[in-house]
Amino acid sequence: QVQLVESGGGVVQPGRSLRLSCAVSGFTFGSYAMHWVRQAPGKGLDWVSVISYDGPHKYYADSVKGRLTISRDNSKNTLFLQIHNVTSDDTGVYYCARGKSTALSAAVDSWGQGTLVTVSS
């Protein structure tokens, strides 16, 4: 079955960088757009970024543009999110999620369980 497993979260100091990974299985990774969505403590879902099925097309939330980089390795069935110069606003659970198709505009139909990022000195 479809599985998405995030890793790389933890406690990170303000100003440092962090790379999250999402290992997927159970489907043809290279045929789907992929997203990152986060949820700060006590807050709602916050869409972060999307990458096209083949990698060259990427979009970001305005709040993170310039500090976050989404990427993927279709040969390793893995999605990444690099976060530079982390701030307390980056604290939260980060979900890796699959779009329903190759289209960037497709709804997200599968989600990982999330990885918690805590920004603290």
Place this chain on the structure above:
Amino acid sequence: DIQMTQSPSSLSASVGDRVTITCRASQTVANYLNWYQHKSGEAPRLLIYGASSLQSGVPSRFTGSESGTYFTLTISTLQPEDFATYYCQQTYSAPFTFGPGTKVDIK
């Protein structure tokens, strides 16, 4: 960017009730409007995509509709497992913004 609003922000209901949640987009999103259910500690779950298409495996008591930039999620007969937070999301134009959520709890 397209802003999404939802109403109400929370509601209390009883098992068996009919529940309606509204989502409004600040500009056209065509029918690129999706609804998700999220329970604390769990992964979110897609309920409705394309404004009114039921995701596979989702019970038919969940329905979605649209009228211009207004979208509605209806739960026809609330079940105990439906107590959760519901979010709309537009995927018409990046950034693909979510609404602030509607928490449905037990009356």
